Amino acid sequence: MMVDEAIQSSAEPFAHFTMNDDERYEFHLAAWLHDCGKITSPEHVVDKAVKLETIYNRIHEIRTRFEVLHRDTEIRCLKRQLAGESSRQAETDRDLEQEELQEAFRAVANANTGGEFMSEDDIEHIRQIGQRTWVRHFSDRLGLSGDERQVLTDTPEQALPATEPLIADKPSHLRSWGEHKPPVTKDDPRNRWGFDMTLPEHAVNQGELHNLTVAKGTLTPEERFRINDHIVQTICMLDALPLPDRLANVPHLAGTHHERMDGQGYPCRLNADNMGIPERIMAVADIFEALTAVDRPYKEGKTLTESLAIMQRMVNDGHIDRAVFQLFVRSGIYRRYAEQHLRPEQIDTVNEERFLT
Known part of the structure; x- marks a missing residue:
């Protein structure tokens, strides 16, 4: 035309x-x-x-880690109560931690959509959230494909339980041109x-x-x-x-x-x-x-x-x-x-x- x-x-x-x-x-x-x-x-x-999409949306993996931290706060609260501490204070601390986790996950999920331009402050906030840690009790070397095993060849396996960043950039995330x-x-x-x-x-x-x-x-x-x-x-x-x-x-x-x-x-x-x-x-x-x-x-x-x-x-x-x-x-x-x-x-x-x- x-x-x-x-x-x-x-x-x-x-x-x-x-x-x-x-x-x-x-x-x-x-x-x-x-x-x-x-x-x-x-x-x-x-x-x-969305930003975390590969073959599927990896936000679900990160949400599961937040779920782990959410349950950890619940466990800490119960342990404090069993140890004789104030039930009200333990529950107050738990509620505050869980609300912080909810807010942090909302920020991560919002960043994942890529709907708006991210400011430097927003980027730094995501990096700070990522520095939180969680504890992994299961091996990350089981059930892998040959390609995944090859990528991890030069990366020593961590002893369990392993403390890991909540959101991470790992060597296993990289692929070379070859x-x-x-x-x-x-x-x-x-x-x-x-x-x-x-x-x-x-x-x-x-x-x-x-x-x-x-x-x-x-x-x-x-x-x-x-x-x-x-x-x-x-x-x-x-x-x-x-x-x-x-x-x-x-x-x-x-x-x-x-x-x-x-x-x-x-x-x-x-x-x-x-x-x-x-x-x-x-x-x-x-x-x-x-x-x-x-x-x-x-x-x-x-x-x-x-x-x-x-x-x-x-x-x-x-x-x-x-x-x-x-x-x-x-x-x-x-x-x-x-x-x-x-x-x-x-x-x-x-x-x-x-x-x-």
């Missing part, structure tokens, strides 16, 4: 823009294939709705595609504090890289296909929708000078679809006005192209798309002039 509108437009920079049949088909294939690399992205990362290190850094001799990305030290970091103290959203830097890596995989997969010459540009077109006008995108840090109108269109279309999508567990689909407001900020921040965005609004494509694909409650009345001035 956007390519058709750009071809018909007489305004700059579209006045001389055109595509022949081969170029249109090439763009059509690239549009369909632009996210094919996501088949390599772990589903639990792509759909990560032989699966992707060729995304500029100095990697395998990198023949021009990728320019920062590779995290570890492939996986499931540390509980590491995840809970993510300041924005639910993804750690390691998971964010795994998400971003889908575009690397898209380019590598498409580049490996025996495409005819008339479709040779498919990998490039499919692989640039996360680049930015200011050169701060990925995977190659291209800027406006390196991207033509088709690449700029791909980015705008991809972002609008993502903002309005309703099938993603980590977000709700936004209204038209909300989506366009976010995109306008992205224009001002040097993320997407201003002319393409304004063509998108002025042509009414956003509303035609919405009538075909969005829910009625998402289709609100848009003040287009707000986004065209």
Whole structure:
């Protein structure tokens, strides 16, 4: 829809823009294939709705530890009463401790949702809660998979009973890249595609504090890289296909929708000078679809006005192209798309002039 509108437009920079049949088909294939690399992205990362989520939500493990501490306070109260201390004072102390535990768990559970930006004070509060200790009486080496045992090879087993932090980052939470290190850094001799990305030290970091103290959203830097890596995989997969010459540009077109006008995108840090109108269109279309999508567990689909407001900020921040965005609004494509694909409650009345001035 956007390519058709750009071809018909007489305004700059579209006045001389055109595509022949081969170029249109090439763009059509690239549009369909632009996210094919996501088949390599772990589903639990792509759909990560809360910070402690892996294959399941690990908040349940932490809740169980809080339950242990809750019962410990009950036991201490009973022991004090059996020893002849004041029953009222023992029960008062128990009630205060249990209320503190309830408040602490609420803070941890709230942090887990990733709903709002976490301040430094909030992050420090979670770290302080994590320093509380609990006592484990059962071995943590029984019933493990081969991979889990391998990770613990160099970690001595603690004598039981073992005192542990309530919330922890452990060596067992880390996974190295090993032989699966992707060729995304500029100095990697395998990198023949021009990728320019920062590779995290570890492939996986499931540390509980590491995840809970993510300041924005639910993804750690390691998971964010795994998400971003889908575009690397898209380019590598498409580049490996025996495409005819008339479709040779498919990998490039499919692989640039996360680049930015200011050169701060990925995977190659291209800027406006390196991207033509088709690449700029791909980015705008991809972002609008993502903002309005309703099938993603980590977000709700936004209204038209909300989506366009976010995109306008992205224009001002040097993320997407201003002319393409304004063509998108002025042509009414956003509303035609919405009538075909969005829910009625998402289709609100848009003040287009707000986004065209």
